[in-house]
């Protein structure tokens with residue numbers, strides 16, 4: 308069975324299967340812009356893609372507290388791209404799962420950390436498309452304690468096979484386990500397709516080449532004025548894509564990738580691997596069309612100072628912005644990925660403005676919101692805040708407070724809790 312219940316009686320008939328899929332799940336031809344075909348050799352360019360995410364995602368002016376005077380901030384809301392709860396991972400899967408389907412594969416295997424948005428997105432997308440899915444995730448917690456956490460819970464709601472292995476599992480060890488999964492899947496008569504950690508692999512680079520083109524078409528004037536793009540860098544593919552796009556289009560935009568884990572050297576290696584996977588020579592510093600770039604470190608400016616010791620670790624600056632952004636701007640951030648990046652960006656704006664190319668900055672919001680459920684960096688802080696705000700109150704409190712504030716507007720109340728806690732802005736509504 309494939310594609311939302313369509314029966315394909317003869318699985319060996321690949322063309323029939325592909326035709327079914329094309330009809331049902333918007334597997335479509337990929338028509339890259341000229342600047343892509345000019346710079347990447349045809350054998351590395353995918354011919355098909357899924358059209359699953361809701362695009363274009365909005366670009367909004369972002370009045371985030373803490374942005375120093377002189378800077379102007381915008382946000383590309385890829386957290387709002389709809390499908391399987393949004394984010395950058397679905398854009399990558401549009402290319403890599405299309406490739407899997409094209410190759411007649413029916414069982415997707417991938418791996419990541421226990422908080423991985425990529426694993427959750429893959430599990431849900433496979434369920435949507437009728438593909439089987441096996442996940443390997445790293446964690447030292449007991450399996451039974453994980454099942455109710457944000458991303459894991461969503462994966463568990465599908466029929467994906469979910470396995471965990473210790474946090475210190477190396478890439479090589481994970482590859483070995485995945486190879487064993489593949490052998491077992493083959494033995495069961497299914498055809499596996501392996502996606503790299505975090506969905507990062509050369510074909511997925513096209514996701515944010517495409518997103519960059521989308522931004523240019525969406526607001527040509529703004530994109531000609533933007534001087535800097537900030538994005539979270541984990542398995543690295545999204546930052547690499549945006550860096551390549553900025554250079555291949557000859558734009559003046561400086562792309563900054565803020566590490567969620569690991570350091571700038573790790574990112575350098577990821578970047579190199581991606582360039583090689585796209586048929587480019589990382590040492591030559593030029594694209595096939597001949598357009599030169601000044602060293603791979605200038606394709607993406609990698610910042611690793613806000614990693615806070617490792618994946619999932621936080622610090623007061625990250626926690627503060629993750630609490631402040633939804634409250635003051637309605638834009639949620641998690642502490643593992645986007646909150647870390649925004650904290651790093653604000654710190655650079657304040658303390659090292661010289662690293663910016665200019666003052667018009669675009670933050671690409673890569674989603675990850677389901678990770679907020681079970682985000683242990685925030686749960687303690689949130690319950691403290693709730694204690695002060697008394698979020699659920701008898702309605703009489705409203706009338707009592709209204710009466711008393713009419714009598715004495717200076718009187719303190721639970722509604723002033725932000726002032727008590729030292730937070731500078733007040734909420735917009737009475738509640």
Ligand SMILES: Cc1ncc(COP(=O)(O)O)c(C=O)c1O
Pocket residue numbers: 394395423424425505507539540541542543544545546644645673674675676
């Ligand atoms: C929400 C979110 N943002 C950004 C990233 C980083 O993307 P990439 O793995 O392409 O570097 C990830 C995954 O690691 C993520 O889940």
